[in-house]
Amino acid sequence: MPVELIETLNTALPVHLVARDGLEALGLSPSMTAWAAANGFSGEAGRTLAVPGDNGSLAGALFGVGDGEGALAVGMLARALPEGDWHFAAAPAEPELAAIGLVLGGYVFTRYGKKSGKTLRFALPLGVDAGRVRRIADGVFLARDLVNTPTSDMGPDELEKAVRTLAATHEAEVSVIKGDDLLKQNFPMIHAVGRASVGAPRLIDMVWGPEGAPKVTLVGKGVCFDTGGLDIKPSSGMLLMKKDMGGAANVLGLASMIMAAGLKVRLRVLIPAVENSIAGNAFRPGDVLTSRKGITVEIGNTDAEGRLVLADALALADDEEPELLIDMATLTGAARVALGPDLPPFYTGDEALASELAAASMAVEDPLWRMPLWRPYDARLASKIADINNVTTDGFAGSVTAALFLKRFVERTTGWAHFDIFAWNPSDRPYGPAGGEAQGIRALERVISRRYA
Numbered sequence: 001m002p003v004e005l006i007e008t009l010n011t012a013l014p015v016h017l018v019a020r021d022g023l024e025a026l027g028l029s030p031s032m033t034a035w036a037a038a039n040g041f042s043g044e045a046g047r048t049l050a051v052p053g054d055n056g057s058l059a060g061a062l063f064g065v066g067d068g069e070g071a072l073a074v075g076m077l078a079r080a081l082p083e084g085d086w087h088f089a090a091a092p093a094e095p096e097l098a099a100i101g102l103v104l105g106g107y108v109f110t111r112y113g114k115k116s117g118k119t120l121r122f123a124l125p126l127g128v129d130a131g132r133v134r135r136i137a138d139g140v141f142l143a144r145d146l147v148n149t150p151t152s153d154m155g156p157d158e159l160e161k162a163v164r165t166l167a168a169t170h171e172a173e174v175s176v177i178k179g180d181d182l183l184k185q186n187f188p189m190i191h192a193v194g195r196a197s198v199g200a201p202r203l204i205d206m207v208w209g210p211e212g213a214p215k216v217t218l219v220g221k222g223v224c225f226d227t228g229g230l231d232i233k234p235s236s237g238m239l240l241m242k243k244d245m246g247g248a249a250n251v252l253g254l255a256s257m258i259m260a261a262g263l264k265v266r267l268r269v270l271i272p273a274v275e276n277s278i279a280g281n282a283f284r285p286g287d288v289l290t291s292r293k294g295i296t297v298e299i300g301n302t303d304a305e306g307r308l309v310l311a312d313a314l315a316l317a318d319d320e321e322p323e324l325l326i327d328m329a330t331l332t333g334a335a336r337v338a339l340g341p342d343l344p345p346f347y348t349g350d351e352a353l354a355s356e357l358a359a360a361s362m363a364v365e366d367p368l369w370r371m372p373l374w375r376p377y378d379a380r381l382a383s384k385i386a387d388i389n390n391v392t393t394d395g396f397a398g399s400v401t402a403a404l405f406l407k408r409f410v411e412r413t414t415g416w417a418h419f420d421i422f423a424w425n426p427s428d429r430p431y432g433p434a435g436g437e438a439q440g441i442r443a444l445e446r447v448i449s450r451r452y453a
Contacts (some may be wrong), residue, residue: 002106002119003078005099005130006085009123014060014089015077018043020067036062045069046430048080058082060089070365071097075105075431078120087123095125096133097365100442103137104431109148135260136445140438142166143253147243147423147436151225155199156273159222159245163204163271166252170259172208172267186292187272187316189308194274196282199224201274203313206267208259213266214452215322218255219313221247221306221329222273229276229302230284243436244306246423247329248273254326254441254448263452270317272309276302288386292316293409298383300391306331307390307405314409324353324451325416326444327406334398335420338371344439345371347403348417353447357417360446368419368440371400378404 016026020043023036032051036042041049045066053059061081065073071094077086092098099122108116124130146154146162154162160176167174179200182191187203194201204222223244227233233241248271255269283289287299289308293315297308306329317325335345346368348354354370361368377400380392388408392401403418410416421439428434 002108002117003103004119004121005103005124005133006121007124007130009085009087009121012085012087012121012123013058015081015086016060016062016089017065017074017092018062019065020044032059032062046073046076048077050082058084061086072101072104072365072431074098075101075429078102078105081120083118083120085121085123088125091125096128099125099128099133100136101431103133104140107141107144107432109145109435111145111149132261135257136442138260139253139257139441139445142256143246143249143423143438143441144432144436146249146252147246149242151242151275154242154245155224155275156194156197156202156222157199159224159248159271159273160202160204163206163252163269166256167206167208170208172206172259175205176202177205178202187312189289189291189297189312190272190274192283192287192289193223193276193305193309196229196279197275197277199275201272203316204269204271204273206255206269208255209264209266211266213264215268215320216258216265216324216448216452217268217270217317217320217322217326218251219270219310219317219325219327220249220251221245221310221327221331222271223306223309224273224275226276226303226305227278229305230278230282231302232278233303240424243423244330245273246421246436247327247331249436250328250421250423250438250441251326253438254444257441257445258448261449263449265448265452268317268320268322270313272313274309276305291409295388295408296386298386298389300389300393304391304402307402310406311409314406318410318412321412323415324448325410325413326419327417328419328421328440330423331420332399332402334402336422338399339369341422341424341426343367343369344419344421345369345399346417346419346440347371347373347400349373350415350417353415353417356447357443360443364442364446366440366443368443371403373403373407374400377401381405
């Protein structure tokens with residue numbers, strides 16, 4: 001673990017958080033101020049400056065927070081500070097978020113030989129719950145690890161094993177419907193999408209918590225690789241398709257946080273795990289599939305497969321009418337065009353839930369943006385031969401119409417929200433390197449923990 005939070009560190013060196021042009025206000029020693037001036041340090045955001053002492057050893061460090069960078073920005077320290085013991089010279093404005101940022105910033109994916117690097121020990125800011133920080137970080141790291149793992153080691157079989165490992169840690173129960181049993185138990189769209197792969201399609205179902213507790217159900221898109229099917233993607237479009245199970249990875253990260261905290265819920269996690277491959281038995285453009293709910297779906301494009309597997313899983317989840325139903329999916333490129341990689345849209349008709357999510361997003365610096373379930377666009381999913389098409393013909397509002405497609409399969413549950421996430425950092429960020437990323441789950445954890453503590 002590159003960053004270890006310790007209750008007390010008597011010999012720790014200080015890190016001074018410096019606002020832009022704010023050195024004088026801190027009352028630093030003359031030698032430290034002179035060193036900053038000699039190195040052109042003025043508190044610019046993200047810059048770290050180690051400060052030597054009189055005998056040549058370190059006296060501390062300065063970290064620029066600019067004009068008010070978020071608390072997670074201190075995650076940069078995990079990579080910038082020299083190895084050793086450290087503490088904040090003055091309490092950060094958001095001490096828990098700063099602690100989370102430090103731990104998240106130290107993440108390294110080491111499965112394939114990359115070295116974990118230096119280890120920092122950092123004194124836990126006063127009043128911060130170390131256990132909570134650890135739970136949050138563990139959930140984020142689980143999501144990152146799963147997304148970063150290539151499909152050669154993270155197909156449907158391996159994703160199932162990852163769920164079973166998490167379940168064993170928290171004494172949860174797991175059941176799996178696999179292969180042709182999906183047809184026998186009425187999950188025809190999950191079967192259709194995944195049947196061309198050598199890794200059999202399956203629906204993974206994990207349950208945890210007392211039966212009488214409020215029901216919280218998480219559904220995650222588990223497309224372990226997406227060729228696009230017969231509507232094949234170009235090679236450039238497949239380069240990141242190992243992350244197309246990012247929805248599954250994120251709901252598992254969130255489930256980890258919920259179970260580790262012992263929240264008073266009946267948690268259910270549903271993951272349709274498939275690989276959208278090409279073979280003689282692949283589903284085709286123009287096919288009509290009958291969903292679990294009985295809605296017939298004309299296939300306008302086999303590369304819009306995520307909504308198909310989610311639809312069958314959502315129909316099952318909706319049967320129980322949980323108090324809260326969350327689905328997460330790397331669903332559309334349109335969401336990235338609209339909001340970029342950093343800001344996932346979410347959709348819900350539950351105004352109270354929308355307000356809670358918006359507030360939590362701001363409070364924990366986990367960006368989210370509400371988008372509309374714009375009913376007039378629903379007609380664009382019309383089919384001339386089936387109840388619905390899985391895509392529109394004009395290409396407009398792709399993330400909105402995908403959400404509207406999913407909404408058809410959630411009829412009973414009022415507390416439903418859909419998250420169209422990217423699950424990837426295109427470049428290094430202070431709180432995490434380029435690669436797989438958890439999005440939305442820290443905000444969701446805050447909402448759920450406040451509802452069901």
